[in-house]
Amino acid sequence: MQDENRMPRQELSSDDGIDRRGMLQCMAWVGTGLVWGMTGGMATSRLFGQAPAAKPTFTFAQISDSHLGFARDPNKDVAATLQKTIARINALPEPPDFVLHTGDLTHLAKPEEFDAVSELLKEVKAGKVLYVPGEHDFDGDGNKEYLKRFGKATKGTGWYSFDHKGCHFIGLVNVANAKSGSGDGGLGVIGKDQLQWLEKDVAGLKDSNPVVLFAHVPLWMVYEKWGWGTRDAEQALKTLKRFGSLTVLNGHIHQVMKKVEGNVTFHTARSTAFPQSEPGKGSPGPIRDLPAGKLKAALGLSAVSYTENRGSLAIVDSALE
Numbered sequence: 001m002q003d004e005n006r007m008p009r010q011e012l013s014s015d016d017g018i019d020r021r022g023m024l025q026c027m028a029w030v031g032t033g034l035v036w037g038m039t040g041g042m043a044t045s046r047l048f049g050q051a052p053a054a055k056p057t058f059t060f061a062q063i064s065d066s067h068l069g070f071a072r073d074p075n076k077d078v079a080a081t082l083q084k085t086i087a088r089i090n091a092l093p094e095p096p097d098f099v100l101h102t103g104d105l106t107h108l109a110k111p112e113e114f115d116a117v118s119e120l121l122k123e124v125k126a127g128k129v130l131y132v133p134g135e136h137d138f139d140g141d142g143n144k145e146y147l148k149r150f151g152k153a154t155k156g157t158g159w160y161s162f163d164h165k166g167c168h169f170i171g172l173v174n175v176a177n178a179k180s181g182s183g184d185g186g187l188g189v190i191g192k193d194q195l196q197w198l199e200k201d202v203a204g205l206k207d208s209n210p211v212v213l214f215a216h217v218p219l220w221m222v223y224e225k226w227g228w229g230t231r232d233a234e235q236a237l238k239t240l241k242r243f244g245s246l247t248v249l250n251g252h253i254h255q256v257m258k259k260v261e262g263n264v265t266f267h268t269a270r271s272t273a274f275p276q277s278e279p280g281k282g283s284p285g286p287i288r289d290l291p292a293g294k295l296k297a298a299l300g301l302s303a304v305s306y307t308e309n310r311g312s313l314a315i316v317d318s319a320l321e
Contacts, residue, residue, distance in 0.1 A: 058165050061089050061096045061126065062214070064251030065271035067136065068117040069107035074286060078107075078273040079120060085272045086123050096126045097164065102251035102269060103134030103175070103216030105146075114145050133158050134216040134252065135175040135186070143176065159194055161201050168205055170198065172215040174230045188217030188230035188252075195232065199239050210245040218250040220259055220266045223279035228253050237264065253279075 066082045075081060089099060101121070106113035114137075121129050131150040139145045143157050154160040157176045162169050174188035190198075202211070213219070219237065221229035230236075240246050246264045254271035255278070274286040 058097045059092075059094060061092070061099045062102060062249055062269050063089075063099060063272055064102040064216075064269040065104040065134065065254055065273055066101070066117055067104055067107040067271070067273035068120075069110060069113040070273055070286075072286070075274045079116065082117070082120055082272045083123070086120065090123070090125045099124055099126045099129045100171075100214050100249065101129060101131045102214055102249060103132050104136040104251065104271075105131065105134070105150075107136055109137050109139035109145055111145055114149055118149055130162075130169075130171065131158075132171045132215055133173055133175060138175065155197065156193060159197065167210045167212060168202070170201065170211065170213045172198070172213065172236070174215045174217045174219070174233075186227035187224065188215070188219075188227070188233070190215075190230060190232050190236055195235050195239070198236055202239065202243075205243070207242050208244055210247075211240060211243045212247045212249065213240065214249040216250065217252045218257075218266065218268055219248050220261075222253060222257060222268070226279065226284045228279060228284075240264075 063082075063085055067078050068082070070078050089096065099121075105117045133143060133146045133150075137143070137146045143151070147154070147158060151158040154171075157173045158171075159173045160171050172190060172194060174190050177189040177191055205211070213236075215230075217230050218228060219230050219233040221233075223229070241262070241264065244263055248264065248266045250266070250268045251271070253268050254274065254276040255268065256270055257266075257268045259266040276284055276286065
């Protein structure tokens, strides 16, 4: 896979006169967004707020990196911003069928943090909330606290799959073996057992079956020095690239980034807790010196629509304010 953060120019421009590259660069910090769709392996976009071309078969929302237990600048009340995110989900014109949380529910994997986030997410009016763990959710005891609450029907350290209205969803765990002292910044790792399970999981699916893969750490190399990538992602993607519609949703980096490679669309989500720096600028971790009043513009959620028989996912990234 090429290590690139931007799509080719021809995929960034359209006849509406809008500079898509400029829009992408500012999306992480302002309350605007684009609706992303994938049709026949080609990514297309429409402006946030425009009506979809067709009524979707179903919708779901993605949230990420809530970090319950974090209480420092730039956000000393992460519970409040998660509550505001939940309110935004509950106010959507059409309730999503479910919500995906792509990890780091807690900051220190303490039982009381897990209890707090569980209680807050009970307020979501969608059908259900589904999860994968982040590295902050591992408690040093076999991921016991996370699995007790969110992983009862999962395998290993929390991976699983399910089907919903013609689309196959796969939740992977790529944080269990990441080592921050390994010299690579703590890259994500899927691991042999999970890769073998993945091959068996999709073996009976047709190439035309839309697939959504979600995990915490990006499955493309956003920035290796900071551990913003997954060491063995290529092996997983090799198994999945035969599918005509493959969408990969991640968190971890606390900002919106998107990459299109052939029939694969990679998309990272904002945090509901705090933003991080752009890759290679400054250092990873919370941006502590945000201007007054700018926090909520850097946090948000993603709403995703799927239309049956169109091989299409449309993603709307929305800031809290």
